Amino acid sequence: MCVRLRIRIAAVALLGTAAVLAPAGAPAQLTGAGVTTAAAGPAPARQRELVALLRQDCGACHGMRLTGGLGPPLTAEALYAKPADSMTETILSGRPGTAMPPWRHFMTESEAAWLVARLRNGTIDAPDSR
Amino acid sequence: MLAGCAAPLPLRGTGDLGVVIERAIGRLQVVDTSAHATLGTVDGLGDLSHASVVYSRDGRYAYVFGRDGGLTKVDLLERRIDRRTLQAGNSIGGAISQDGRVVAAQNYAPGGVKLFDARTLALLADIPSAVGPDGQRSKVVGLADAPEGRFVASLFDAGEIWLIDARNPRMPRITRFRGIGRQPYDGLVTPDGRYYVAGLFGEDGVALVDLWHPERGATRILDGYGKGEARLPVYKMPHLRGWAIADGYAFLPAVGHHEVLIVDTRTWREVGRVAVAGQPVFVIARPDARQVWVNFALPDNGKVQVIDTETRRVTATLAPGRAVLHLEFTPRGEEVWISVRDDNRVVVYDTATLARVATLAANAPSGIFFTSRATRIGF
Incomplete structure (x- = not known):
């Protein structure tokens, strides 16, 4: 079991490496992305795609309202004290040994960093008026 | 008529609701x-982002x-909330006892199982889960009802x-x-109970308990079904509830692989696997067991595949729309209802011809649950 676990971690690491070596930055599913700049964040259409991804797909484990589930809560209260860089890295590479998968093929590093900033300051739009 | 005074309801059964x-x-x-129609809506049910x-x-x-x-206890005939209680901070699902008297909720936070009176929703027992490696009470998954007044559940952490054993629901006994x-990550009870x-999730394998012989303990089956192949990242946990046991074989999702595993339920050995279009989420048998239908995790969640249980091959690939979340067969399986979240609709297929027979508008639909579940063990 230990050996198998190690293989899996290696596989995940390899996947990460492959993505770094070929940084096309072409998210597999989310197309129609605009230009991303560090200062302004992704273009508005891309922001909406990222928030939808966060709500629906990250939300499968973290809750659509980000209050947690199989994965921990992603509310501002839960995240503000955690280092932003390691959170970005967790999104991109996942956390081996847990259920957190790598999302590198769905977003660029700067997009992940933008999501982390929004999560930490609690400015992700609510899914509805409630 | 006075305002707020409802007209008497026409008499009807609920078997096709x-x-x-x-x-x-x-x-x-x-x-x-039967009518392929929405009769009405009930709201005020809180956060249903994951609901069962x-x-x-x-x-x-x-x-x-x-x-x-x-x-929330919802009256389908009057289409209103009968009772509602906020029983935990974060919950994932539940089950109802064999005799219908006890409703059990499985909770993530605080981790555990709670038993309620099915009529009043009064709390009967609170069963905290065991602490996991992170020092927190385990998240409870895979809760199902079993014969002789029992429930079974798994502790993720x-x-x-x-x-x-909930035969005395105020004093449940735990094995x-x-x-x-x-x-x-999830569990099921076979249709015979x-x-x-x-x-x-944490390893390639499946745990099995023979409820006729719990004294024999849990056994492991399908060890190492991934055979050292790199597992793909899993973007949505498979669900086992809504099982596919067909013709003596269990059809199970392979976690992190584009495969459905076929297991002989007499020996619990793998007898084959079916290559499918993505990572399976729901693998569900048509009630007559002639077909098994499968939907998939991101990025293949626009497809549904049909497996012929005799030849064990995929015989059809359907594209119901963007983000297929769930499917539910009508009681005898002549039709299947499929929820398509991002297209805001439910699509109904004839399971023999695979033709679309109806489409219903719905706001980001997820789970579909028919009353025929009331009479099935493990539902």
Whole structure:
């Protein structure tokens, strides 16, 4: 079991490496992305795609309202004290040994960093008026 | 007529009714599977971003378990909330006892199982789960009803299966099976009520308890089904509830692989696998067991595939729309209802011809639950 676990971690690491070596930055599913700049964040259409991804797909484990589930809560209260860089890295590479998968093929590093900033300051739009 | 005074309801049964969860707005639709129609909606159910439903044995009341710990008893005939309680901080689902008297909720936070009076939703027992490696009470997954007044559940963090004897629901008795494997993510009870099967996320394997012989403990099956192949990242946990046991074989999702595993339920050995279009989420047998239908995790969640259980091959690939979340067969399986979240619709297919026979509008639909679940073990 230990050996198998190690293989899996290696596989995940390899996947990460492959993505770094070929940084096309072409998210597999989310197309129609605009230009991303560090200062302004992704273009508005891309922001909406990222928030939808966060709500629906990250939300499968973290809750659509980000209050947690199989994965921990992603509310501002839960995240503000955690280092932003390691959170970005967790999104991109996942956390081996847990259920957190790598999302590198769905977003660029700067997009992940933008999501982390929004999560930490609690400015992700609510899914509805409630 | 006075305002607020409802007209008398026309007499009708509930055998062809069901509910569709509208996850983003905390609402459900009451649907009629004979008419392919929405009869009405019930809202005020809280956070239904992950929701599941069990039915009273008379098929009139739906017990809805919401993400926010809400447990709501909905009257399908009057289309209103009969009772509602906020019973936990974060919940994932539940089950109803064999005799229909006890509703059990499985909770993530605080981790554990709670038992309620099915009529009043009064709390009968609070069963805290065991602490996992992170020092927190384990998240409870895979809760199912079993014969002789029992429930079975799995502890994701602690790696245990608990058999809960709830014949005296105020004093439940727990049998613990430890060391069953890493991170059980969901479980099912076979249609005959004999076996409890828990899928493992943390390793390639499945844990099995023979409920006729719990004294024999849990056993492991399908060890190392990935055979050292790199597992793909899993973007959505498979669900085992809504099982596919067909013709003596269990069709199970392979976690992190584009495969459905086929297991002989007499020997619990793998007898084959079917290559499919993505990572399976739901693998569900048509009630007559002639077909198994499969939907998939991101990025293949626009497809549904049909497996012929005799030849064990994919015989059709359908594209119901963007983000297929769930499918539910009508009681005898002539039609299947499929929820398509991002297209805001439910699509109904004829399972023999695979033709679309109806489309219903729905707001980000997720789970679909028909009252025929009321009479099935493990639902």
